[in-house]
Amino acid sequence: MNSRQAVIVPRSSRRASWFPPAIAREPLTHAGARTSIGPLFFGTTPPSPVLGFGAWAIGGGGWGEPESESERLAAIQMARERGVSFFDTAPTYGDGASERLLGQALKPYRDRVSIATKIGPRDDPRRSLEDSLRRLDTDFVDVIQLHEALERWEWQLETLHTLVVEGKARAIGLCNATAPQLRRALEIAPVKSFQAAYNLFDRDIEQRELPLCRERGLAVLAYRPLAAGLLAGKYDAPPAFSPGDHRARIYWFKGAEFERRRSVIEQLRPLAVAVGGGVTIAALALRWLLSREGVTVVLAGARNRQQVEENLAALVGRLPADLVATIDALVADVFRLPRAGASALQQAESWGARERFIVERLDGTRSAEAIAAEWTDRGEAPMVAAQVKVFADQMLERGLLQEVQ
Numbered sequence: 001m002n003s004r005q006a007v008i009v010p011r012s013s014r015r016a017s018w019f020p021p022a023i024a025r026e027p028l029t030h031a032g033a034r035t036s037i038g039p040l041f042f043g044t045t046p047p048s049p050v051l052g053f054g055a056w057a058i059g060g061g062g063w064g065e066p067e068s069e070s071e072r073l074a075a076i077q078m079a080r081e082r083g084v085s086f087f088d089t090a091p092t093y094g095d096g097a098s099e100r101l102l103g104q105a106l107k108p109y110r111d112r113v114s115i116a117t118k119i120g121p122r123d124d125p126r127r128s129l130e131d132s133l134r135r136l137d138t139d140f141v142d143v144i145q146l147h148e149a150l151e152r153w154e155w156q157l158e159t160l161h162t163l164v165v166e167g168k169a170r171a172i173g174l175c176n177a178t179a180p181q182l183r184r185a186l187e188i189a190p191v192k193s194f195q196a197a198y199n200l201f202d203r204d205i206e207q208r209e210l211p212l213c214r215e216r217g218l219a220v221l222a223y224r225p226l227a228a229g230l231l232a233g234k235y236d237a238p239p240a241f242s243p244g245d246h247r248a249r250i251y252w253f254k255g256a257e258f259e260r261r262r263s264v265i266e267q268l269r270p271l272a273v274a275v276g277g278g279v280t281i282a283a284l285a286l287r288w289l290l291s292r293e294g295v296t297v298v299l300a301g302a303r304n305r306q307q308v309e310e311n312l313a314a315l316v317g318r319l320p321a322d323l324v325a326t327i328d329a330l331v332a333d334v335f336r337l338p339r340a341g342a343s344a345l346q347q348a349e350s351w352g353a354r355e356r357f358i359v360e361r362l363d364g365t366r367s368a369e370a371i372a373a374e375w376t377d378r379g380e381a382p383m384v385a386a387q388v389k390v391f392a393d394q395m396l397e398r399g400l401l402q403e404v405q
Contacts, residue, residue, distance in 0.1 A: 049290045051315055052086035053079050054223055054299035055102055059094020062246040067304045069101070076105040078305050080113065082312055088195070088221065088299050089136075090118040090147060091128060096135050103137035116143035116173060116193075116221070121150035125159040129168055143193055145173035149181045154188055161189040173221070178382050179208035179373075186216060198222035198295070199231060200288050200331055201252070201261055204385050207373035210294050219296035225289050226282055226300065227252065232310075233265050233281030251386060256393045264334050271323065277316065286314035291324050332367070337392050338401035339364040347400065353380075358388055359395070364404040368392070 058075060060066035067075075076087075087106065089098045099117060106113050115136060119128040129144055144160050146153060160172045173193035174185050185191045194213050196205045202224065213220045226232060228247050238258050241248040251257055265281060272284045279287075289298050300311040319327075340348075340362035348359035354375065361371045368385035375383040395401045 048318075049292070049295045050086060050297055051084060051286070051290070051311065052088060052221070052297040052299045053084050054225075054301035055087055055089040055098045056093045057301045057303045058101060059089075059096075059098030061094040061097070062244065063303060064242045064245040064247075071304050073101055073105055075302050075305050075308050076101060078308050079302070079312075080106065080109060082308070083315075084312075085112065086114045086116070086297050086299075088116045088223070088297075090120075091123075091132055091135075092120065092147075096131075099132055099135035103135055107137050110138055114142040116145060117141050118145040118147040118175065119156065119160070121146070121148040121153065121156075125156050126163060129163055133168065140168055140170060142170045143173045144169035144171075145175050145193070145195060147175050149174065149177040149185075153181070154184070157185055157189045157191070164190075173219075177209075178376055179212050180376075180379070182209060182212055182218075191218065193219040193221055193296070195221035195223060195299075197224040198289065198292075199225050199227050200285055200327060201227050201231075201264070201335075202385070204369050204372060207369050208376075210292075214294040220294055221297045221299055222289055222295050223299045225286055225298050227261070230261055231265070231282055231285040233269070235262070251390060256396075257389060260334050264331055267330055267334075268327070271326065275319075275323070280310060280313065282310055283313040284319075286311065287316075287319045288324060288327055290314060291318045335368070335389075336404050337362055337364070337366065337368060337371075337388070338396050338403050340395075340401055344395065344400040354383065354387075355391065358391055362392065362401060 053076070055076075057063045058072045060069070060072065066072070079087075087102055089102055091099065093099070102115065106115065115138065117129075117132045117136070119125045125144075129141070132141065133139060144163060146156055146160065157172065157174070160169070163169050164172060171192040172189050173195060174182060174191055175195040176197075177185065177194070182191075182194060194209060196209060198205055198210075198220075199222075205220075210220060212218075228250055230252060235253075235258075238254045239247075241253070247253055252261055268281055268284060272279045272281055275284065286298060286300060289295060298314075300314075302308045302311055340359045344359055344362075348356045351359070357375055358371055361374070368388035371388050372383040372385045392401060396403070
C-alpha cells in the first residue's frame, strides 16, 4: 500500500516563526470607538452562547441555485429583526455579494450589530479589508479574521493588528488553525476570537482548541453547526448536488460516513419529539451546540427567511444535561473506530508515517479526533478526524480491520 493521505482537508502549516512578536504600544482603538462589541469581549467569564448569522450561503454562490437577491436580503433583515446581532462573512462569499448585502441590510442599525469578516491566507490584509469596508458600507468591522494560517500567517496577523490600531477593525480573530498556531498567534497579536467547524458530528476542536480558548478567554465562533445542511435531517440517501455546489466535494455526503451520520440522525428523531414543541432535528442540533461549554457564537447560515425561522427555533433554551449526554453517547457509539488486528499492524510497518501512526492507535478505544490531535501535537503536517475516518474505512473495506461490537 502506498503512503498517502486518506482525504485532503486544508489545514494550516506549522512553519516555525521568523517574525518577531508585535508589541502594542498604541491604543487598540481610535478615539470614540466602542469598547464592547457584544459577545466577544467577555474576559474570563463567558456569557451564554448566542445564535449568530453565518453569511456564506447568503452570498448566492457555492450552495446550489441561489435564492433571489430580494429574498436573501429579506433573510438578513428578518434575522436582525428577531434579535440576531452577530454577522460573519468573507470577501469570497459570493465574490463579495455577501458583504454587499449585509452592508445594505445592516447600515441603518450599525451601532446595534457586530460584523466580522476575513482576509484570505494569501491576500494583502490592508487592501482586502478596505475592499470589504467599501462593500459593507462601513468604516470599521468588529472583527477581522485571518481565514487560514498558511505561509506568512504570522506577518499577516501583525498587519491585522496595525489595522486594529488604525480603527479599521475592533478585534482580531483567527480561523481554522491548530492549537500550536493559536498559542503562537497569542504571542504575536491581541487575538480575541477563534473560528472553527463544530457540530455534533465534527468535534476536532474539542481535543485541543476549545480547551485552549476557555483557558485564554477567547471567543469561539462555531461554523457549519448543521454540517452544511445534513443536520436539517432531509437526506435519506446521498444527495446529488448541482454543479458548483461545494457540498458535492464534502466527504460526509457519500459513502460510509454518510451512512453513519444518517444513522445518528434517525436516532435523533425520537429525541427531538421527546423534547416537545415541534422541535426539528436542526433545532435540536443547534441547541446541542448552544449547550457546549466555551462556545460563544453559533454561526447558523440561511439562504431565505424560512431557514432563518428554522434556526431561530433553537433559541428556546439550552438542552437538559442528561439529553446532551444521551446525544454524545449515541454519536460516540456510531462513530466508534474499528480495531486493527495483528495482520494490519504487520502490514503497516512498511507504510508511511501517518498511516502507520493511525493503524497503531486503532485499538477500539480512541476516537478519530483523539488520534488526529495526537499526531498534530508532534509538529508534523496537521491531521484531522476526517482523514482518520476515511483511512479506516478504506482499510475496513480491504478486510484489514475488525468492527468493534
